[in-house]
Each structure stands twice: as structure tokens, then as C-alpha cells.
Amino acid sequence: MTNQVTLIATAAMGLEALVRDEVIDLGYTDVTTDNGKVIFNSDISGIARCNLWLRTADRIKLLMKEFPAYTFDELFEQTKALPWEDWLPEDAFIHVVGKSHKSTLYSVPDCQSIVKKAIVSRLQDAYHVHTRLEESGTRYKIEVAIHKDRVTMTIDTTGVGLHKRGYRVSQGEAPLKETLAASLIKLTNWTPDQPFVDPFAGSGTIPIEAALIGQNIAPGFNREFSAEEWDVIPQSIWDRALEEAEDLANYDQPLDITGTDISHQAVEMATENAMEAGLADLITWKQMQVKDFKPKTDSGYLVGNPPYGERLSEKEEVESIYRSLGEIMKDYPQWSVYIMTSHPGFEKLYGKKASKKRKLFNGFIRTDYYQFFGKK
Known part of the structure; x- marks a missing residue:
């Protein structure tokens, strides 16, 4: 597994520039902005740091790859070609979600099914398993998003959205995120x-x-993230990110x-x-x-x-x-x-x-x- 990753910080419409500025403030320089998302390169520690620090982003996704696909065969083969074993263990619980807009492959349930089969097939080959995978371990939420026949394949690192800070014990009707x-x-x-x-x-x-x-x-x-359960990210990375947060907090600021x-x-x-x-x-x-x-x-x-x-x-x-x-x-x-x-x-x-x-x-x-x- 490479230490370098590409991350996507998703954003509400109109707030992309705020998220971009936050990403840059964290020290990441290779940053591009698109509708509803900010894309940037990082080392693996960026998964922890961005989940901890980004105030205006909705969630952080790990980009596996973008590729064109016009048929289910293309979707299957290009999905299977990705190194899923670098991130998913043999017992991973694979949860595929999807969306499709203005694309030949318009049936989201079919796309989800194809992607799930491709990932399972890849993991069976990688782990030399010839029976059905148990899927009894950590849950991995994988998204297949297709827009104008271009597929974006990601793994969610956040879990519950970043707006859930963990401090809201009481709320009224329609609370502000x-x-x-x-x-x-x-x-x-x-x-x-x-x-x-x-x-x-x-x-x-x-x-x-x-x-x-x-x-x-x-x-x-004050909260946890789904990527904290990933075996491929050492606990030391999360510990260092929390130490950094503690060091940078200015509790004496009146x-x-x-x-x-x-x-x-x-x-x-x-x-x-x-x-x-x-x-x-x-x-x-x-x-x-x-x-x-x-x-x-x-x-x-x-x-x-x-x-x-x-x-x-x-x-x-x-x-x-x-x-x-x-x-x-x-x-x-x-x-x-x-x-x-x-x-x-x-x-x-x-x-x-x-x-x-x-x-x-x-x-x-x-x-x-x-x-x-x-x-x-």
C-alpha cells in the first residue's frame, strides 16, 4: 500500500471555497475544487487530520480511481482491477452505495451489485479464498458515483457525517447543522x-x-471516525493527529x-x-x-x-x-x-x-x- 493518497472533502453547494481554504490551511497544496467537493493529495495521515480538523466539509472520502464506463462489463473489470486488498481485509463487510446521473449505466442497484461482485472477486483472488467471503469484520462504505459515464470510486473514511461533532445532546426542531x-x-x-x-x-x-x-x-x-477501525492505518497516526490538535488548541484565549x-x-x-x-x-x-x-x-x-x-x-x-x-x-x-x-x-x-x-x-x-x- 502506498503512503500517498488522494482524498475528497465533500461540501455543501456554495461552500467549496471555504473547504478548499481549510484544506490549504492544513498544509495541503495540490488542491482542486469541483462542484460539491475539494480534491487533494496527502499522505495517509491526512485521513486522520482532515476528519479531525475540517469544520465546513461534510465528509472525507478516499479516492480509489476515476474511469469511464459505458457497460456493466467495463464497470466490473475496471473495478476489479483496483487494489482493494490494500485497504480491505479478507473479512471486510462491504457496503456499496451509488448514484448515477446522465449516464448510460443509469440503474443504481445494478451498478452497486456489479461493483460489489467485482470487489469480492478481487479479494478472493488476493487472499486465495475460493469460498464466499465471511464479511464479519469492519464495515467499509464504498461509493460508485457515475456522472456523464465517468465513474468515481471512493471509500468513506468518516462514518457519520462531519456535522455530528458529538456535543449535541439536546436539539429543537430543524436544528442548524x-x-x-x-x-x-x-x-x-x-x-x-x-x-x-x-x-x-x-x-x-x-x-x-x-x-x-x-x-x-x-x-x-469529541467523536470517532470509521477509518479508525481500518487495520491499514496505524493507531499511532490517530494518536499523533490528536496530539497535534491538543497542541494547537488555545485554551487561554479569552x-x-x-x-x-x-x-x-x-x-x-x-x-x-x-x-x-x-x-x-x-x-x-x-x-x-x-x-x-x-x-x-x-x-x-x-x-x-x-x-x-x-x-x-x-x-x-x-x-x-x-x-x-x-x-x-x-x-x-x-x-x-x-x-x-x-x-x-x-x-x-x-x-x-x-x-x-x-x-x-x-x-x-x-x-x-x-x-x-x-x-x-
């Missing part, structure tokens, strides 16, 4: 020495992610982070989640209506994901919240305000045109991220 929350913060110019407020904190995801960023704590420090919400239950959930993340002393939580919010400093950053008012019964209340926030923040021109919402009339209700706005998706909901830059 941790990776998207981190992205909202990374799209600002906030630095840890400046006040940070989320007046729509919900279960606390945005303030918690801000605290992790502020103290440079690796977002994956932070001024506040999360507020109108719901007492939400504040309780946020407090529990912050405690689980080990950040209980770093974030101030308050039950408060938006109309009662008043910044304590002349400048700072406000980042929020307020209700969108998509239900007709909530629309009037939500629009009142937007107006209140705009009225408050017009008296604090040095504050930078960042709001994600799907409401098309947000700027008019807020009373100000955004310095910049960016299209983002919160799950399947298309939103705009309104950015109001504070005066220097």
Missing part, C-alpha cells in the same frame, strides 16, 4: 478578540462553533460570546450542549426577546439564523422580529451583522440594504446570507 454554523462564522471577519452574539441561538450551535473556532479546537476532537433565545427550553438545551463540548464557561446564555437585545460594546459581530416565517401563522411575528433587529442595530453602526434567512423581504424589513449577500442552502431550503459590514 454544525458544519453550516461553522461556515456562517468563517464567512465573517470575526476574530476571537471581538464580541460575538447570536440572538437566535436555539440549541446553541452557532455560539458553540464560534467558541471552537475562537480557541482553535479541532471540531472532531472569548466574549453570547447566545440568546426567546425560549427558556432552548437556552437550557444550549447550556447542556455547551457543557458537553467542554465550553460551559466560555459562552453566556440568556433568555431574551430580540426587541430587548442591546449590544454592550460599540463594535462586535452578530451572526444569526432566525425563523424564516415560511408558515403563514408565523410570518407576522417573524417580520416584527426583523424590524426590531434593524431598529436596534442602526444605533450600532460599527457592529457587523450576518443573517441567514429565506424571507425575500428581509432587507426591506430590516431597513437597510446588505453590503453583500450570498446564496446558501440550509438543508433543502434556499436562503440568502445577508452581510452588513460595520463601519471601521
Whole structure:
């Protein structure tokens, strides 16, 4: 097995540049960006480091190969030609998933079946097994993705998506993904020495992610990854990656982070989640209506994901919240305000045109991220 690998960090639409920058910040230089993914070369330690450190990526996949395929025979032979034994042991539990778009091989179940047969055949030859493989060992999730007759064959190294940080013990309805929350913060110019407020904190995801960023704590420090179970990656690689994360964390960095919400239950959930993340002393939580919010400093950053008012019964209340926030923040021109919402009339209700706005998706909901830059 070679020590050099090609990895794919998958990204939500519109966030590829953020993921690319994170990959480069980790020291990887051979980086290319495509729709929904960032591709880069690394040594094997990159599997551990990227799973631990990437805040805005969805998952990390090991690229086996890309190749064209127009028939099932081509798919079988080219899949079998890959060195699966370099990664999969004889008893590997092989779970093949797939997708196909604008391709001759359009039947995903058939493609999955062909790929599974090819991998099994390769492993039988490699391990000199003439009976059925037991598949009683570690689970390997292999994806065959076909787009315009070009196959991308990968092995998932992450397991449960990277948005599952491991600190969320409580959540409300439709919680914001941790990776998207981190992205909202990374799209600002906030630095840890400046006040940070989320007046729509919900279960606390945005303030918690801000605290992790502020103290440079690796977002994956509190969870496990599927590649940790792979025999071919020595435990020492994971140990070194965790040691690096511990060394780079700046636990002495003071932070001024506040999360507020109108719901007492939400504040309780946020407090529990912050405690689980080990950040209980770093974030101030308050039950408060938006109309009662008043910044304590002349400048700072406000980042929020307020209700969108998509239900007709909530629309009037939500629009009142937007107006209140705009009225408050017009008296604090040095504050930078960042709001994600799907409401098309947000700027008019807020009373100000955004310095910049960016299209983002919160799950399947298309939103705009309104950015109001504070005066220097």
C-alpha cells in the first residue's frame, strides 16, 4: 500500500471555497475544487487530520480511481482491477452505495451489485479464498458515483457525517447543522478578540462553533471516525493527529460570546450542549426577546439564523422580529451583522440594504446570507 493518497472533502453547494481554504490551511497544496467537493493529495495521515480538523466539509472520502464506463462489463473489470486488498481485509463487510446521473449505466442497484461482485472477486483472488467471503469484520462504505459515464470510486473514511461533532445532546426542531454554523462564522471577519452574539441561538450551535473556532479546537476532537477501525492505518497516526490538535488548541484565549433565545427550553438545551463540548464557561446564555437585545460594546459581530416565517401563522411575528433587529442595530453602526434567512423581504424589513449577500442552502431550503459590514 502506498503512503500517498488522494482524498475528497465533500461540501455543501456554495461552500467549496471555504473547504478548499481549510484544506490549504492544513498544509495541503495540490488542491482542486469541483462542484460539491475539494480534491487533494496527502499522505495517509491526512485521513486522520482532515476528519479531525475540517469544520465546513461534510465528509472525507478516499479516492480509489476515476474511469469511464459505458457497460456493466467495463464497470466490473475496471473495478476489479483496483487494489482493494490494500485497504480491505479478507473479512471486510462491504457496503456499496451509488448514484448515477446522465449516464448510460443509469440503474443504481445494478451498478452497486456489479461493483460489489467485482470487489469480492478481487479479494478472493488476493487472499486465495475460493469460498464466499465471511464479511464479519469492519464495515467499509464504498461509493460508485457515475456522472456523464465517468465513474468515481471512493471509500468513506468518516462514518457519520462531519456535522455530528458529538456535543449535541439536546436539539429543537430543524436544528442548524454544525458544519453550516461553522461556515456562517468563517464567512465573517470575526476574530476571537471581538464580541460575538447570536440572538437566535436555539440549541446553541452557532455560539458553540464560534467558541471552537475562537480557541482553535479541532471540531472532531469529541467523536470517532470509521477509518479508525481500518487495520491499514496505524493507531499511532490517530494518536499523533490528536496530539497535534491538543497542541494547537488555545485554551487561554479569552472569548466574549453570547447566545440568546426567546425560549427558556432552548437556552437550557444550549447550556447542556455547551457543557458537553467542554465550553460551559466560555459562552453566556440568556433568555431574551430580540426587541430587548442591546449590544454592550460599540463594535462586535452578530451572526444569526432566525425563523424564516415560511408558515403563514408565523410570518407576522417573524417580520416584527426583523424590524426590531434593524431598529436596534442602526444605533450600532460599527457592529457587523450576518443573517441567514429565506424571507425575500428581509432587507426591506430590516431597513437597510446588505453590503453583500450570498446564496446558501440550509438543508433543502434556499436562503440568502445577508452581510452588513460595520463601519471601521
